[in-house]
Amino acid sequence: MQITTNKMLAEFDIGAINRDFAFLRIRRQDKGKNWYGAQLLDRLLREGFNAAAVLYRYSAYAYVMFKKPVDTYALLERIRSHSAFREFEDGAVEPCAARASKDEENGAVCGAWLLQILFNSLASSRSEKYPELHFSNLTGSLVLIENTGRRTADSLQGAEIIVTNGFLLHIPVHRYRKRASILRELKHVTDEKRRKTLDNILERPQYAVHGGRGVLRRVFDDDTESKDNAKLYIRCGEYRKRASVPFLDFSGRERFAASRAGIYQRFLERVRDELAAYVKITLVPKEPSEVRAFSGWKMNKPGYLDELAEGDAFHIADRIGNAASGKLAAGLKKTFSRVCAHTPVTEGKEDRPDALNFRIVHNAPWYEEHGEHDEYLPFEGVAVRQHLTLEEMLDEKESLSLPAVRTIIKEALIKRDLQRGRITLFDWTALRFPDEWIFGIAGETRGMGKKREVLDARFMIVKPDGAFEMKRVPARIGLEDEYQRYILTMQEALATDWTKDRVFEGLVARNGSVNCIYRSEEITLPDLDGIARILDEAGDELPEGKKTGSELAALLVKFQKGIALSAEGKHSGRIESLKRTLLDRDTETITKKELRRNINEHLGKTGMLPQAFRRYLLDEHGIRLVFPRSRESVERLLPALCEIKYFEEGKNRACYFVGEKGQGIKRTVKSACHIREVEAVEGSDLLFRDILPTMDVDFVRTGQSTVVPFVFKYLRERK
Structure with missing residues (x-):
């Protein structure tokens, strides 16, 4: 089994690139400033220059690519004489070439920068094969606006195509809002910090929709559209909302195409088609050393949370005291009784020191807006409190979801473990560790990048019997005890992780060996082309001779004759019902959507009979109706999204x-799986494999396992 990720191996044909393209390097003249937001780069895409692509990543340099034939020296003269470039020093704009490796002396464009500018050039072509996949080269970046969905009257959503220095293909999603919408928010904003943010955002580059393809184009100060706030877009998020697109949706071809996985698939396909003469892209595979399938999680089994509560009462403390909070309290009490039938539930305004307290409060923005004291109380290790914000607890129907209630009970039980100093939600003794384990995270830090400094750290020492001790240790220069060595390791990890497309998350230690854990930007990718192919098959029209009501009824009769006599009698009523419905349509053409609906209505959505009929249609007649979610299909198409590897x-x-759990995987996967890197510090053994079972739990994330050992959840809860 091989797992593919977004890490690319790029094989350039440097000769072909330099044969077909000319490159310029431009040095920014404003001291202390970079190219972000500058209009000069976008002007080179228009105004008679017609660059194939522009690129800006960071530092003082930007690059421009032109299709040959082009008179480079005449081009340089035109640029230098343009009003926007007249104040540039001699040598600020100079020709350069593509190179396989870095060439500081000649200012070559190479590596990830070369790959990015080749990708950016896709914005200058209009593909007939991908009419919906049109990119915008905006201020040196490549953005896809079409097909990500989430359009509103006041905003668009765009997916940016980024090549990191480590050759990871990264596709974050951003929102572009109309300037008029931002001005309306600014008029009514009360949060001073948000006001300053919006003032700065209004100074960002402005774009307008160009043509009928949804392409954005930079608007300059002297353009006629520049004063129409209803037509200008600026990259700006909505207050306290994140732009999001599901990572994978295989409920249909269009939904797949609009997901980030679908964007990866079609973008890479277009790169293969249009840039094959210049670069060959291979996604680097990985071979797992161990696959750990998730065990049968217990948390959602009837009665299990009751057992863990061990007779402790649940106490609902309503700190708001209005009709809405009273309704939430009543709903909680009712749902608690469903989940934990034998656990007593009490209500009141104040906390109970002898119970698991569920405090109903407002969220932080409400207290800020109304100028009232925030009722949130941090966990100090004594009273068990789980805060429930009125604004977030109720769903769209203003009702409580069962998974949400189970989650808050689990959160409270974690706090009770912290109060007692013993792990009860997981059988630590089953791991049979003879020694203590130490888990550590950085606490307060200051500075950024390589100057980031750890001021203190938090540690949890877990004994073989599951008892544990918490420690907060300040950093002390000159001391060389065990914990200061751990803090120094954190310091070194935080100072260098930003250079490697990763973030330090914590460390684990045993018997002097230390392993650091990093969250990387490398993500796993399913079989993108295989998923697209199957969804295409499921979306195709029914074949000739098998598309009218009577023709499909004949297929149903053949299927009926092929099943066992005992099964035929059991299912004959449902089969006859479907047959009559099909015969009623006689010579009318039936779509796959209609056939799927008829099968669901008459044979059922799930069960052996509808499954057998769908399998018969596929195996005997080549008619695929649905995307398969059998264990075999999941293992073939989605191994990069399932289990612990x-x-x-x-x-x-x-x-x-x-x-995710491979069995019963949903048709929509919200987030990608990030690769986490584990490194043993110098002189240490690699320990992490021994604690893989500590991620096979379902009490950290609702309905999902945790992505780091659950002990880090305990550490984060104890401030």
Whole structure:
């Protein structure tokens, strides 16, 4: 089994690139400023220059690519004489070439920068094969606006195509809002911090929709559209809302195309079609050393939370005291009784020191807006409190969801473990560790990048019997005890992780060996082309001779004759019902959507009979109706999204990811699986494989496993 990720291997044909393209390098003249927001780059895409692509990533340099034939020296003269460039120094705009490796002396464009500018050039072509996949080269970046969905009257959503320095293909999603919408928000905003943010955002580059393809184009100060706030778009998020697109949706071809996985699939397909003469892209595969299928999680089994509560009462403390909070309290009490039938539930305004307290409060923005004291109380290790914000607890129907209630009970039980100093939600003794384990995270830090400094750290020491101790340790220069060595390791990890497309998350230690855990930007990718192919098959029209009501009824009769006599009698009523419906349509053409609906109505959505009929249509007649979610299909198409997979990559380095449960995987996967890197510090053994079972739990994330050992959840809860 091989797992593919978004890490690319790029094989450039440097000769072909330099044969067909000319490159310029431009040095920014404003001291202390970079190219972000500058109009100069976008002007080179228009105004008679007609660059194939522009690129800006960081630093003082930007690059421009032109299709040959082009007179480079005449082009340089035109640029230097343009009003926007007249104040540039001699040598600020100079020709350069593509190179396989870095060439500081000649200012070559190479590596990830070269790949990015080739990708950016896709915005200058209009593909007939991909009419809906049109990109915008905006201020040196590549953005897809069409097909990500989430359009509103006041905003668009765009997916940016980024090549990191480590050759990861990264596709974040951003929202572009109309300037008029931002001005309306600014007029009514009360949060001073948000006001300053919006003032700065209004200084960002402005874009307008160009043509009928949904392409955005930079609007300059002297353009006629520049004063129409209803037509200008600026990259700006909505207050306290994140732009989002599901990572994978295989409920249909269009939904797949609009998901981030679908964007990956079609973008890479277009790169293969249009840039094959210049670069060959291969996604780097990984071979897992261990696959750990999730065990049968217990948390949602009837009575299990009751057992864990051990007779402790649930106490609802309504700190708001209005009709809405009273309704929430009543709903909680009712749902608690469903989930934990034998656990007593009490109500009041104040907390109970002898119970698990569920405090109903407002969220932080409400208290800020109304100028009232925030009722949130941090957990200090004594009273068990779980805060429930009125604004977030109720769903769209203003009712409580059962999974949400189970989650808050689990959260309260974690706090009770912290109060007692013993793990009860997981059987630590089953791991049979003879020694203590130490888990650590950085606490307060200051500075950024390589100057980031750890001021203190938090540690949890877990004994073989599941008892544990918490420690907060300040950083002390000059001391060389065990915990100061751990803090120094954190310091070194935080100072360098930003250079490697990753973020330090914590460390684990045993018997002097230390392993650091990093969340990387490398994500796992399912079989994108295989998913697209199957969804295409499921979306195709029914074949000739098998598309009218009577023709499909004849197929149903053949299927009926092929099943066992005992089964035929059991199912004959449902089969006859479907047959009559099909015969009623006689010579009318039936679509796959209609056939799926008829099968669901008469044979059922799930069960052996509808499954057998769908399998018969596929195996005997080549008619695919649905995307398969059988164990075999999941293992073939979606192994990169399922279970825990661990990859040992040497004596001192490993990585892993935590995915979904393969059995019963949903048709929509919200988030990608990030590869987490594990490194043993110098002189240490690689320990992490021993604690893989600590991620096979369902009490950290609702309905999902945790992506780091659950002990880190305990550490984060204890401030």
